[in-house]
Amino acid sequence: xxxxxxxxxxxxxxxxxxxxxxxxxxxxxxxxxxxxxxxxxxxxxxxxxxxxxxxxxxxxxxxxxxxxxxxxxxxxxxxxxxxxxxxxxxxxxxxxxxxxxxxxxxxxxxxxxxxxxxxxxxxxxxxxxxxxxxxxxxxxxxxxxxxxxxxxxxxxxx
Amino acid sequence: xxxxxxxxxxxxxxxxxxxxxxxxxxxxxxxxxxxxxxxxxxxxxxxxxxxxxxxxxxxxxxxxxxxxxxxxxxxxxxxxxxxxxxxxxxxxxxxxxxxxxxxxxxxxxxxxxxxxxxxxxxxxxxxxxxxxxxxxxxxxxxxxxxxxxxxxxxxxxx
Amino acid sequence: xxxxxxxxxxxxxxxxxxxxxxxxxxxxxxxxxxxxxxxxxxxxxxxxxxxxxxxxxxxxxxxxxxxxxxxxxxxxxxxxxxxxxxxxxxxxxxxxxxxxxxxxxxxxxxxxxxxxxxxxxxxxxxxxxxxxxxxxxxxxxxxxxxxxxxxxxxxxxx
Amino acid sequence: xxxxxxxxxxxxxxxxxxxxxxxxxxxxxxxxxxxxxxxxxxxxxxxxxxxxxxxxxxxxxxxxxxxxxxxxxxxxxxxxxxxxxxxxxxxxxxxxxxxxxxxxxxxxxxxxxxxxxxxxxxxxxxxxxxxxxxxxxxxxxxxxxxxxxxxxxxxxxx
Numbered sequence: 001x002x003x004x005x006x007x008x009x010x011x012x013x014x015x016x017x018x019x020x021x022x023x024x025x026x027x028x029x030x031x032x033x034x035x036x037x038x039x040x041x042x043x044x045x046x047x048x049x050x051x052x053x054x055x056x057x058x059x060x061x062x063x064x065x066x067x068x069x070x071x072x073x074x075x076x077x078x079x080x081x082x083x084x085x086x087x088x089x090x091x092x093x094x095x096x097x098x099x100x101x102x103x104x105x106x107x108x109x110x111x112x113x114x115x116x117x118x119x120x121x122x123x124x125x126x127x128x129x130x131x132x133x134x135x136x137x138x139x140x141x142x143x144x145x146x147x148x149x150x151x152x153x154x155x156x157x158x
Numbered sequence: 159x160x161x162x163x164x165x166x167x168x169x170x171x172x173x174x175x176x177x178x179x180x181x182x183x184x185x186x187x188x189x190x191x192x193x194x195x196x197x198x199x200x201x202x203x204x205x206x207x208x209x210x211x212x213x214x215x216x217x218x219x220x221x222x223x224x225x226x227x228x229x230x231x232x233x234x235x236x237x238x239x240x241x242x243x244x245x246x247x248x249x250x251x252x253x254x255x256x257x258x259x260x261x262x263x264x265x266x267x268x269x270x271x272x273x274x275x276x277x278x279x280x281x282x283x284x285x286x287x288x289x290x291x292x293x294x295x296x297x298x299x300x301x302x303x304x305x306x307x308x309x310x311x312x313x314x315x316x
Numbered sequence: 317x318x319x320x321x322x323x324x325x326x327x328x329x330x331x332x333x334x335x336x337x338x339x340x341x342x343x344x345x346x347x348x349x350x351x352x353x354x355x356x357x358x359x360x361x362x363x364x365x366x367x368x369x370x371x372x373x374x375x376x377x378x379x380x381x382x383x384x385x386x387x388x389x390x391x392x393x394x395x396x397x398x399x400x401x402x403x404x405x406x407x408x409x410x411x412x413x414x415x416x417x418x419x420x421x422x423x424x425x426x427x428x429x430x431x432x433x434x435x436x437x438x439x440x441x442x443x444x445x446x447x448x449x450x451x452x453x454x455x456x457x458x459x460x461x462x463x464x465x466x467x468x469x470x471x472x473x474x
Numbered sequence: 475x476x477x478x479x480x481x482x483x484x485x486x487x488x489x490x491x492x493x494x495x496x497x498x499x500x501x502x503x504x505x506x507x508x509x510x511x512x513x514x515x516x517x518x519x520x521x522x523x524x525x526x527x528x529x530x531x532x533x534x535x536x537x538x539x540x541x542x543x544x545x546x547x548x549x550x551x552x553x554x555x556x557x558x559x560x561x562x563x564x565x566x567x568x569x570x571x572x573x574x575x576x577x578x579x580x581x582x583x584x585x586x587x588x589x590x591x592x593x594x595x596x597x598x599x600x601x602x603x604x605x606x607x608x609x610x611x612x613x614x615x616x617x618x619x620x621x622x623x624x625x626x627x628x629x630x631x632x
Contacts, residue, residue, distance in 0.1 A: 021211035051182055068218070087455060339524070
């Protein structure tokens with residue numbers, strides 16, 4: 001795993017503040033378990049309110065956790081003045097989301113001035129066993145105040 | 159758009175029952191607006207409880223609507239005894255999920271005995287204007303009772 | 317389908333020149349069939365050199381056609397000084413790539429100053445029948461000379 | 475990384491034979507470097523014939539290598555009588571495909587009777603430096619003779 005140098009020395013507080021500013025995370029009961037430059041781990045308890053027809057957590061809710069893990073991980077490597085948004089992600093569902101608690105681990109694969117690429121994995125903790133239940137591959141975008149972010153020259157990559 | 163022949167004449171009641179059996183849909187306030195063989199339209203009101211840091215609906219919640227639209231659309235073309243699960247999807251976020259109401263339209267691109275492929279679009283209704291805000295491309299799988307579903311022969315596609 | 321206004325009145329010549337500058341397209345025998353603002357159609361003959369173990373065209377080669385169709389479609393809507401690169405795409409394979417000729421149709425779903433989103437479909441022409449064999453959902457990026465492309469302000473989308 | 479038990483003791487010869495039966499791999503000069511249960515590494519030399527407008531290898535060709543790496547990795551864990559096909563994949567392009575040689579490493583994330591999920595990474599070797607240039611997340615399907623592959627019961631995952 002790559003080791004990243006954060007541009008914002010206060011990355012931890014900034015990422016936590018961005019996370020805490022999301023009512024959706026509070027509503028779903030998702031919290032930050034661990035935070036490091038380019039890496040994050042979130043946790044979510046089981047809630048019957050977010051299940052599908054077989055009693056497993058709905059794929060969209062698992063995706064909310066994975067996406068937020070990617071967003072926070074990417075955000076830790078962005079400059080202080082950046083806001084972040086998700087461009088796209090793919091979620092693959094490997095096993096039913098059955099458990100008492102769910103863990104979302106994300107890491108930045110490649111940070112960039114404009115675009116950052118992340119991967120995340122969701123795990124279910126069920127009766128003392130931890131199972132990989134889903135993966136995500138996502139693209140995130142730094143939104144910067146206009147003057148601070150000139151575009152890359154031709155033939156240079158994101 | 160393709161026109162599909164449902165295998166289950168009671169596809170409407172079956173799809174509605176499957177949808178209604180999902181607590182997550184009730185919790186998010188998502189409902190079925192329109193249902194046809196291989197096509198579905200869902201609607202969801204805005205809820206501050208599911209927003210991210212800029213007041214837009216969280217990408218995971220938009221994904222929950224898109225994924226469910228795909229699932230119901232695919233389910234309308236499956237045999238009566240099938241259950242359904244999502245294999246994977248990609249969500250692309252084109253514009254902020256800002257609005258009073260959100261619409262999720264899905265259609266089956268190719269139904270199959272085992273795998274079905276769907277596409278969906280999410281729209282935001284905001285101050286009388288409807289905007290395309292996200293797209294999904296997803297794979298869904300029919301789960302059939304063991305005896306009823308022999309596998310395809312070599313070199314035949316899903 | 318949306319109707320788009322090209323920023324570069326010479327979009328046709330520019331897109332054709334960009335396409336012609338790609339040795340890979342020449343090697344695979346891919347050519348432009350139709351070009352309009354935000355839309356393109358490419359064609360490729362069957363070639364045994366690019367088949368997989370069952371005699372169908374390899375998924376990577378079908379992807380090359382789909383990706384290039386997306387790239388040319390997005391490029392028609394970019395300013396004259398832009399170069400283009402692909403950020404990511406998802407390819408879904410619906411049916412075997414069996415045929416004498418393959419068609420790749422792409423259209424821009426949402427153009428943007430930095431990112432453009434496209435969808436494409438691949439068709440096989442086989443014994444007088446045309447079959448949808450694959451779909452793509454992709455993100456492309458405009459690379460602009462540094463001075464010409466300030467970044468978007470906070471909370472505005474790509 | 476998981477350690478997998480192959481169902482086919484002759485998995486190495488079977489995977490190599492499947493790979494060798496693909497004219498596309500020969501045409502692109504791709505070869506197997508390393509093979510283990512659920513893991514594979516392929517290599518491809520640079521070829522000007524497969525470049526795009528900036529002299530980098532075309533994204534479709536990089537995808538052909540990634541997809542084939544996923545396919546061979548998944549195939550090593552399938553039963554002897556299986557054929558394999560790709561259902562879908564997402565390719566993310568992190569850096570230009572510039573180099574003298576390209577490496578494609580794939581591993582199975584979760585094998586299944588019907589569906590297998592793989593991840594792959596592409597690296598460019600350029601002037602003595604190795605750079606991660608692309609990632610893939612893909613779904614592959616085992617095609618089995620009809621009698622040998624009953625379907626999973628309800629609520630069991632792929």
